[in-house]
Structure formats: C-alpha cells, structure tokens
Amino acid sequence: MDILQIVGLGLAATFLALILKEKNPVFALLLTSIVGTTIFIMLVDQITLVMDMLKKMAETAHLNSMYVATVLKIIGIAYISEFGAQIAKDAGQTALAGKIELAGKIVILVLAIPILTAIVDTVMNLVPRVGGG
Amino acid sequence: MSLDVNTIFQIAGIGIIVAMIQTVLKQMGKDDWAQWVTLIGFVVILYMAATMIDDLFEKIKNVFLFM
Numbered sequence: 001m002d003i004l005q006i007v008g009l010g011l012a013a014t015f016l017a018l019i020l021k022e023k024n025p026v027f028a029l030l031l032t033s034i035v036g037t038t039i040f041i042m043l044v045d046q047i048t049l050v051m052d053m054l055k056k057m058a059e060t061a062h063l064n065s066m067y068v069a070t071v072l073k074i075i076g077i078a079y080i081s082e083f084g085a086q087i088a089k090d091a092g093q094t095a096l097a098g099k100i101e102l103a104g105k106i107v108i109l110v111l112a113i114p115i116l117t118a119i120v121d122t123v124m125n126l127v128p129r130v131g132g133g
Numbered sequence: 134m135s136l137d138v139n140t141i142f143q144i145a146g147i148g149i150i151v152a153m154i155q156t157v158l159k160q161m162g163k164d165d166w167a168q169w170v171t172l173i174g175f176v177v178i179l180y181m182a183a184t185m186i187d188d189l190f191e192k193i194k195n196v197f198l199f200m
Contacts, residue, residue: 013141027144027175038138
C-alpha cells in the first residue's frame with residue numbers, strides 16, 4: 001500500500017508544481033525538493049530494514065565491521081549527493097550539480113582509502129620478494 | 134506521514150495565494166509591496182523546506198553513518 005501512497009503523492013505534487021511554475025518558479029522548485037525529501041523520509045524505514053539485514057549477514061560471515069561500516073557510509077554518501085545534485089539540476093544549475101557529484105565522488109574515494117591500502121598490503125604480502133632482500 | 138503531505142499542500146496553497154496577492158497589488162500600482170509579499174512567502178516556505186531537509190539528513194545519518 002505504501003507504493004500507492006508514494007506514487008499518488010508524486011503525481012499530485014507534479015500537477016501542483018505545474019500550476020506553481022507559471023506563477024512562481026521559485027516556489028515550484030521548493031515544492032519539488034520538499035516532495036523529494038518526503039518520499040525519501042517515507043523510504044528510510046524500508047532502507048533501515050535492508051541495512052539491518054546487511055549488518056546481520058556481515059556479522060554471520062565474521063566480516064571486519066570496519067569494512068561494512070565503510071560500505072554503508074559510501075552508500076549513504078551516494079544517495080545524499082545524488083539527491084542534492086538532482087535538485088540543483090532541476091533548478092537549472094547543471095554546473096553546481098556537477099560539483100556536488102564531484103564532491104560525493106571524492107569523499108567516497110577518501111573513505112575507501114583504508115580498504116585500498118589493505119588490498120595493496122595483501123597483494124604485496126602475496127608477491128614473493130624479488131632481489132633476495 | 135500525514136503531516137508531510139499537509140506540508141506539500143500548504144506550500145502549493147501559499148504559492149498560489151502569494152501569486153494572487155501579487156497580481157492584485159500590482160494592479161493597484163503597489164509594486165514594492167508585491168515584492169515584499171513574494172519575499173516573505175519565499176522565506177516561510179524556505180524555512181519549512183530547511184526543516185524537512187534537516188530531518189531527512191538526520192535520518193540518513195542514523196541509517197547509514199551509525200553502526
């Protein structure tokens with residue numbers, strides 16, 4: 001039933017934004033961003049379920065919790081930066097949207113540094129040392 | 134949930150009413166007043182939007198960034 005509510009809300013908001021756009025484009029943009037926020041807030045409960053399942057699976061598999069936390073953070077950053085970039089794109093600010101996406105990518109890369117280091121260390125341990133040092 | 138939907142209709146209503154007031158004020162020849170009305174409506178709606186986005190960010194922090 002939740003999906004019906006969300007789709008109905010989206011359609012109603014679309015028509016309202018259409019009316020508002022010819023009178024007051026700024027208000028229409030704020031309306032769209034608020035509808036996006038509302039839909040996201042409605043979805044947060046479901047996302048929590050998925051995340052709990054992922055955490056449980058990671059615990060069962062005895063994964064290092066640091067890696068799981070990093071992956072979850074990366075997913076969150078991706079969602080947030082996508083959300084902001086789309087709102088900026090809606091407002092016609094494509095350049096700003098690109099910058100927001102760039103910021104998201106760089107933050108994700110920074111978060112992935114420990115994992116990348118761990119991979120490089122593992123590979124370096126696997127490779128036999130040459131030169132007999 | 135119903136509160137969130139109410140917010141959306143409130144914003145649409147405020148937008149339409151502000152547009153009407155603006156038209157009337159402009160026809161009366163009070164352009165500066167029309168500007169003020171638009172600005173105040175915008176600030177009110179911006180406050181609502183900021184509150185909701187803050188709520189969203191808090192929720193996302195709790196879900197993703199908190200183990």
